[in-house]
Amino acid sequence: MQTPSRVLGRTTTRILVVVRQLVAPLAGALFFVLWFVAEYNRHGDHPSPELFALLAVVIALSVWMPVVAMGLAVVVGVLQLVGLVATPNENTWPAEAAVAFAVFFIAVFHRGLTRSLALPALAVCSVLFGVVTGVPTDARPSAWGSWTGSTGHPRQDALLLALGGFGVGVAAWLLGVLSAWILSLVGRDVERTGDELDRIDVELRLSEDRARISRDVHDALAHSLAVIVSQAQGAAALSATRPAVAGEALATVTDVARTALVDVRSLVERITGDDDTTAPRVSLDDVPALVESMRQVGMGITLAETGDAAAPLTEAQEVAVYRIVQESLTNALKHAGSDATVRVDMARDDTGLRLEVESSGAGPLVASTGRGIGIAGMTERARLAGGWLSAVHESGTGSFVVTAFVPTARGGEQNA
Secondary structure, three states: OOOHHHHHHHHHHHHHHHHHHHHHHHHHHHHHHHHHHHHHHHHOOOOOOHHHHHHHHHHHHHHHOHHHHHHHHHHHHHHHHOOOOOOOOOOOHHHHHHHHHHHHHHHHHOOHHHHHHHHHHHHHHHHHHHHHHHOOOOOOOOOHHHHHOOOOOHHHHHHHHHHHHHHHHHHHHHHHHHHHHHHHHHHHHHHHHHHHHHHHHHHHHHHHHHHHHHHHHHHHHHHHHHHHHHHHHHHHHHOOOOHHHHHHHHHHHHHHHHHHHHHHHHHHHHHHOOOOOOOOOOOHHHHHHHHHHHHOOOOEEEEEEEEOOOOOOOHHHHHHHHHHHHHHHHHHHHHHOOOOEEEEEEEEEOOEEEEEEEEEOOOOOOOOOOOOOHHHHHHHHHHHOOOEEEEEEOOOOOOEEEEEEEEOHHHHHHHO
């Protein structure tokens, strides 16, 4: 089963992978389109796209193949120097900042030697940029001085341009290193958050297990102890006059106590074991035997099972229904006495199972010690089974009625 940290970590990893794979190519494509459109609008004709295309490729390869990207940047500068690629003019010289973008992406997404080698390559590109932009030749008479009206020597212009280009590239490199550091902090925060979600998830599961085991212990012991008390009272009353009947009652006490011991031992093994797949399970087929065991105590119980369902309940739902019936009969024994009258109706159809347990009697078997967890446990069982439960005391008849509904998968869809 996927834990929250695994889901969060997997999602974060996928996002980072997508960003890593696409950010540089998208930036390169955007760089080419913007410069091509700008030059087209400026001159009114189609500008030569070779320089923009080569610089866009430098950006696009900076994440996938950083060494190749910086090598290509140097090659572009050399080709400009020998006149095989268009050199910058008064409008296009800022496009050489593509090298700074490439250096930024290398610093963000790469570590160690690869990140460090970007600086020497940047220095070479800066020198080439200063020369081809600041020093005029016969092939390119227009240079930085003529664009800006500078009266300085071309070598001075070339040096200043080289230093400026290198400074911009180093700033981009440092910004990339800072961004990588921030991303690592975010990654650690995501990991810590995932670990915290894992811890909370484990605590919630443990809490649910404790509540489930508490309900199971309550159901097993409350039912068994109620029967034991009833039989023990009967045996004590009949021990002098009808010893044979008293002996049968004590035998019943022994059997019920042995069953309760087995149930509790099974629950303890479920607590300490890896799973509870080997624990004994109950189903709707066990309800008649449960009713018969309570009749032996002296209770007058009628059981009516009607209908049939094409879509059966799940194993967990059948356990929930059985435990609700068991707890209802136990409550009837405790609060209405061993001579209580109980009616159990179970009606099934394709939508689910409807259960009604109505009980009435002369008086309680044992004195009440306050509000218990029986009704709350039954309500929670019904909720976890996808249904609902109500328990009301009818003042007119003096009876106590438990009503529950557990839907099948088809019934849940119809009620949704």
